Amino acid sequence: MKLAYWMYAGPAHIGTLRIASSFKNVHAIMHAPLGDDYFNVMRSMLERERNYTPVTASVVDRNVLARGSQEKVVDNIVRKDREEHPDLIVLTPTCTSSILQEDLKNFCDRAQIDSKGDVMLADVNHYRYNELQAADRSLHQIVQFYLEKARKKGELPEGKTEKPSVNIIGMTTLGFHNNHDCTELKRLMADLGIEVNTVIPEDASVNDLKLMPRAWFNLVPYREIGVMTADYLEREFAMPCVDITPMGIVDTARCIRKIQAVINAQGATVDYEPFIDEQTRFVSQAAWFSRSIDCQNLTGKKAVVFGDNTHAAALTKILSREMGIHVLLAGTYCKYDAEWFTNEVSDYCDRVLISEDNAEIADAIAQLEPAAIFGTQMERHIGKRLNIPCGVIAAPIHIQNFPLGYKPFMGYEGSNQLVDLIYNSFTLGMEDHLLEIFGGHDTKEGITKTMSAESNLGWSRDGLAELNKIPGFVRGKVKRNTEKFARDRNIAEITAEVLYAAKEAVGV
Amino acid sequence: MKLAVYGKGGIGKSTTSCNISVALARRGKKVLQIGCDPKHDSTFTLTGFLIPTIIDTLQEKDYHYEDVWSEDVIYKGYGGVDCVEAGGPPAGAGCGGYVVGETVKLLKELNAFDEYDVILFDVLGDVVCGGFAAPLNYADYCLIVTDNGFDALFAANRIAASVREKARTHPLRLAGLIGNRTAKRDLIDKYIDTVPMPVLEVLPLIEDIRVSRVKGKTLFEMAENDPSLNYVCDYYLNIADQILANPEGVVPNDTPDRDLFALLSDFYLNPKELPKTEESELDLMMV
Numbered sequence: 001m002k003l004a005y006w007m008y009a010g011p012a013h014i015g016t017l018r019i020a021s022s023f024k025n026v027h028a029i030m031h032a033p034l035g036d037d038y039f040n041v042m043r044s045m046l047e048r049e050r051n052y053t054p055v056t057a058s059v060v061d062r063n064v065l066a067r068g069s070q071e072k073v074v075d076n077i078v079r080k081d082r083e084e085h086p087d088l089i090v091l092t093p094t095c096t097s098s099i100l101q102e103d104l105k106n107f108c109d110r111a112q113i114d115s116k117g118d119v120m121l122a123d124v125n126h127y128r129y130n131e132l133q134a135a136d137r138s139l140h141q142i143v144q145f146y147l148e149k150a151r152k153k154g155e156l157p158e159g160k161t162e163k164p165s166v167n168i169i170g171m172t173t174l175g176f177h178n179n180h181d182c183t184e185l186k187r188l189m190a191d192l193g194i195e196v197n198t199v200i201p202e203d204a205s206v207n208d209l210k211l212m213p214r215a216w217f218n219l220v221p222y223r224e225i226g227v228m229t230a231d232y233l234e235r236e237f238a239m240p241c242v243d244i245t246p247m248g249i250v251d252t253a254r255c256i257r258k259i260q261a262v263i264n265a266q267g268a269t270v271d272y273e274p275f276i277d278e279q280t281r282f283v284s285q286a287a288w289f290s291r292s293i294d295c296q297n298l299t300g301k302k303a304v305v306f307g308d309n310t311h312a313a314a315l316t317k318i319l320s321r322e323m324g325i326h327v328l329l330a331g332t333y334c335k336y337d338a339e340w341f342t343n344e345v346s347d348y349c350d351r352v353l354i355s356e357d358n359a360e361i362a363d364a365i366a367q368l369e370p371a372a373i374f375g376t377q378m379e380r381h382i383g384k385r386l387n388i389p390c391g392v393i394a395a396p397i398h399i400q401n402f403p404l405g406y407k408p409f410m411g412y413e414g415s416n417q418l419v420d421l422i423y424n425s426f427t428l429g430m431e432d433h434l435l436e437i438f439g440g441h442d443t444k445e446g447i448t449k450t451m452s453a454e455s456n457l458g459w460s461r462d463g464l465a466e467l468n469k470i471p472g473f474v475r476g477k478v479k480r481n482t483e484k485f486a487r488d489r490n491i492a493e494i495t496a497e498v499l500y501a502a503k504e505a506v507g508v
Numbered sequence: 509m510k511l512a513v514y515g516k517g518g519i520g521k522s523t524t525s526c527n528i529s530v531a532l533a534r535r536g537k538k539v540l541q542i543g544c545d546p547k548h549d550s551t552f553t554l555t556g557f558l559i560p561t562i563i564d565t566l567q568e569k570d571y572h573y574e575d576v577w578s579e580d581v582i583y584k585g586y587g588g589v590d591c592v593e594a595g596g597p598p599a600g601a602g603c604g605g606y607v608v609g610e611t612v613k614l615l616k617e618l619n620a621f622d623e624y625d626v627i628l629f630d631v632l633g634d635v636v637c638g639g640f641a642a643p644l645n646y647a648d649y650c651l652i653v654t655d656n657g658f659d660a661l662f663a664a665n666r667i668a669a670s671v672r673e674k675a676r677t678h679p680l681r682l683a684g685l686i687g688n689r690t691a692k693r694d695l696i697d698k699y700i701d702t703v704p705m706p707v708l709e710v711l712p713l714i715e716d717i718r719v720s721r722v723k724g725k726t727l728f729e730m731a732e733n734d735p736s737l738n739y740v741c742d743y744y745l746n747i748a749d750q751i752l753a754n755p756e757g758v759v760p761n762d763t764p765d766r767d768l769f770a771l772l773s774d775f776y777l778n779p780k781e782l783p784k785t786e787e788s789e790l791d792l793m794m795v
Contacts, residue, residue: 066563068601100603
């Protein structure tokens with residue numbers, strides 16, 4: 001039985017709202033019934049910003065249901081335009097209100113007449129796309145809107161910046177360590193002598209979007225958000241795109257080499273090889289550390305990776321390529337982009353899992369019994385129940401993913417952070433033996449914890465005591481085999497006797 | 509007893525409903541007819557004017573349910589039939605289904621459901637969402653108005669599917685089909701061969717029924733001055749009598765849309781080819 005419904009990615013309107021509230025001076029209005037407007041709560045709780053989240057709801061109440069919205073949405077848009085003077089108001093329905101199929105585009109057009117700022121309907125199908133896809137689409141829509149507007153007015157800038165420059169696309173509010181990644185990428189660009197032309201959408205003004213074509217290239221560090229925008233800019237403005245996630249020593253170097261190729265093709269003459277060499281060998285700690293005696297005992301350890309495309313793919317490659325850890329299974333919940341993920345990781349793991357069902361992942365983990373998990377908060381919970389340590393490497397976002405200290409995942413400092421995270425996630429050398437001697441981390445009888453919710457098998461006290469005497473490294477296997485033995489014979493309670501019988505029968 | 513009348517748009521549901529309501533009243537029953545269509549003209553032939561809708565009233569009272577009384581929403585119609593109109597938003601705004609559900613709830617709160625012998629829901633064209641299927645949650649019988657045409661029977665089949673779905677959890681039965689404006693009934697017969705269900709009555713195309721609609725009068729009211737119309741009233745009285753006899757009804761086994769499409773279109777495209785081939789086969793047998 002499934003006890004709870006769990007989503008790895010939120011509904012579409014959350015994606016749109018993340019984009020809208022990342023920009024400076026953009027207001028979003030939800031056409032939503034009460035209760036659908038929890039985005040404000042979520043964002044103010046997690047981001048801990050000084051300002052109110054610039055999102056309001058035009059509430060779908062019984063009057064709206066009984067008579068239609070009439071002037072309500074239009075009035076709310078115009079009122080917000082007058083009160084807050086935003087550059088742009090984005091209107092979005094939620095899953096619930098999109099059932100009504102009201103003509104929201106028409107509301108926007110009518111509100112535009114009386115508004116000083118721009119008014120736009122987020123053009124997303126709420127039953128087809130999830131949060132990440134909707135965010136990608138909304139960002140593209142806003143960028144396209146302002147570039148076309150500038151083109152019509154003849155305000156598009158001529159030519160490129162004097163020095164090589166970059167647009168960093170995809171930094172958003174409520175993104176996984178996005179703000180730290182952003183700082184790290186800016187530093188990296190500075191080291192490479194590349195000017196940052198714009199960073200969007202986080203802290204960007206929509207009025208600056210028209211300056212985007214001045215950059216020499218676009219950098220899309222995250223697979224989930226920004227790809228559509230970069231494709232559009234490539235199509236319309238022939239801007240090359242670098243879409244290699246600079247995560248881990250190897251891929252950071254790959255990313256830098258691609259940047260070098262892209263800007264040298266436009267007339268620059270840079271050679272980043274000495275920089276990469278310097279960083280890899282002397283600045284970053286990750287490269288020597290993973291070859292050090294400390295990391296020796298990680299070699300060949302088994303791990304499961306699960307997360308969004310960007311982070312799960314990057315982690316899989318780092319674990320396998322840079323740290324010699326055996327990745328049993330790499331998985332993603334980005335089902336819509338499964339092909340990309342499979343291509344990225346299939347050389348670095350035994351098995352690929354594409355699923356949005358947390359129970360499927362839990363069962364896979366329970367079966368594989370890895371030494372460590374690298375996953376989302378959900379896999380952390382799974383790990384807790386199975387007594388397997390877990391490092392959190394991807395969204396869904398959680399208050400713990402807004403650390404006060406500097407914890408980027410990208411660039412050379414990101415590599416250090418990741419090595420720390422990986423190293424500290426495993427139960428290490430002596431700790432293994434100490435746990436054995438003192439009987440685990442906690443004194444609770446955690447041994448009955450199981451991932452399959454249908455299991456109605458119980459362990460009697462003496463059965464448990466006997467099981468606890470078995471050395472930890474085989475205990476899971478013994479427990480599984482005994483439970484299988486009991487299930488096959490319809491034994492409801494596993495006593496010490498049953499355990500012995502199973503041992504005789506199976507030879508465990 | 510609660511009845512829900514469904515059928516394809518424009519098939520004459522409201523006219524039929526009003527006349528059945530009066531017929532039931534003539535048999536001494538206390539009848540309430542509820543128009544469940546945002547068009548709110550279901551009870552027009554009973555009252556002679558468009559009565560205020562439930563939603564109009566609720567809006568006027570700012571949704572203070574405690575201020576809404578039966579008299580505010582229930583209007584007396586011809587022949588002692590009480591009338592209610594649910595109302596609803598214009599097309600493309602709000603949610604018509606919500607309004608139907610809300611109406612039914614409000615009438616329950618007003619205890620209106622217990623005061624009547626018969627309540628008749630007259631629901632718009634087709635069952636499109638949960639709201640418009642809401643009357644089926646309360647009804648004992650569903651009646652489907654159809655004609656001898658492809659479209660109406662296709663719609664009837666969809667409604668039959670809804671009845672089947674609802675009958676899993678509710679004591680709902682399909683009382684049967686009512687053929688309206690039906691001179692020939694061959695296609696109806698073909699349909700009920702495949703999906704067995706009773707046919708309560710088949711009314712021919714009668715000009716006076718159409719006229720009655722425009723005049724805002726039921727046939728019974730018109731027959732007061734024109735006794736020649738009494739034979740039309742008898743059709744409706746017949747339907748009323750059948751319903752009052754508490755028929756067993758059926759839970760229809762609906763045909764998948766595609767099969768029905770093939771069945772009915774075959775009827776038009778290959779008329780009466782079947783008997784001929786049989787004959788020729790027989791000839792061969794003779795040889």
